[in-house]
């Protein structure tokens with residue numbers, strides 16, 4: 285069970301008393317903790333700090349913390365057991381559908397909440413259907429086998445290797461390990477390369493599930509901030525030199541959440557610092573096939589010796605997250621090491637999905653142009669709706685990927701997310717993408733929904749933003765609605 289000390293929770297809470305503008309302090313504190321639970325900044329089944337400790341750190345009375353914990357307990361967001369303190373939970377209606385994860389695209393009961401918390405597009409229905417038809421027709425050939433393949437189906441390994449080669453990084457099938465998505469690939473690499481206490485360099489902000497995976501293994505993040513419009517290569521080099529991280533986790537193409545893409549100069553500088561320090565980079569290419577302007581850069585691993593580059597990717601963004609097919613590309617020795625570690629938790633990826641993915645990769649160049657076109661339209665529609673309805677925000681146009689990283693002009697992200705949720709719009713607050721409560725001025729908005737839906741979402745967002753910034757976000761009367 286993960287424990288939160290008073291200081292750690294206080295850092296995550298940030299200016300908690302402003303999450304809600306009015307109402308008693310205990311209710312505002314409970315609302316702020318609930319928000320951290322719901323957006324995953326405080327994990328499920330984590331032990332909250334003792335009441336006295338938290339009261340001391342926050343500078344409030346112990347009665348305030350006791351009443352906040354009582355409210356969390358009575359609304360299902362906390363539970364206490366003799367001897368094990370107060371733990372975070374979810375109300376029964378949530379746990380049934382969220383299956384242990386707070387950060388889900390689905391409402392508590394499969395409800396139709398508008399989801400802009402996830403950057404994942406819908407499936408290209410027809411293409412997927414056809415790929416599964418082909419897969420089904422091929423399945424009988426594999427039925428006499430045991431169906432397990434630790435490294436992945438040979439035909440799929442070959443198709444993934446071919447795609448790397450076409451993108452400019454010569455690759456043989458033995459350099460590929462098929463995984464259950466890119467997140468599985470990253471967690472596997474982490475578990476093989478790091479021990480508890482090791483440091484892992486991350487871009488700051490970065491993909492939240494990567495931060496969570498690092499924490500779960502009790503490794504330590506070394507966050508390196510961006511320098512305005514790009515990578516701060518000097519800070520990156522200094523962090524590598526000074527902290528000696530075991531790994532560096534990088535998203536150089538259409539970065540989630542900033543939308544930035546590293547330039548050739550930045551790539552060379554990052555790669556030479558990694559090589560100088562002999563630091564292995566886990567390069568996340570989940571978004572690399574989604575160039576919306578011009579071509580995507582060649583794989584980052586082209587700048588590094590093979591032993592220092594572990595590239596992870598998947599079909600989740602170009603095709604569909606529901607396939608749960610991803611991969612790791614590394615040197616053959618590393619691939620074997622990763623495969624034997626994989627055997628302890630997950631012996632193989634699903635056969636039918638692997639077969640369907642072979643077909644999808646074969647058709648990639650036919651399918652992607654229209655997918656990119658659709659995303660371009662959505663990106664431009666979302667930007668123009670924001671420009672019209674929220675003129676005080678500033679937003680940079682990403683050259684690819686799936687998200688806008690909005691600068692709200694003031695640190696209201698968590699409050700805005702709380703207000704929007706009550707209007708049926710689910711968002712991920714800026715601090716979800718960082719450590720220690722950073723990025724309260726930021727909001728990540730994916731352009732993964734149809735144009736009309738995005739426009740409606742911006743209407744809702746503008747109302748919520750007005751309520752938050754003119755101080756009418758929530759009245760005392762509806763503080764309890766928040767927990768309903």
Ligand SMILES: Cc1ncc(COP(=O)(O)O)c(C=O)c1O
Pocket residue numbers: 403404464465466467468491535540568570571597598599600605609610
């Ligand atoms: C940067 C990044 N890495 C990894 C993932 C997870 O991908 P997968 O569905 O392949 O596990 C995502 C999904 O949002 C992502 O944005």
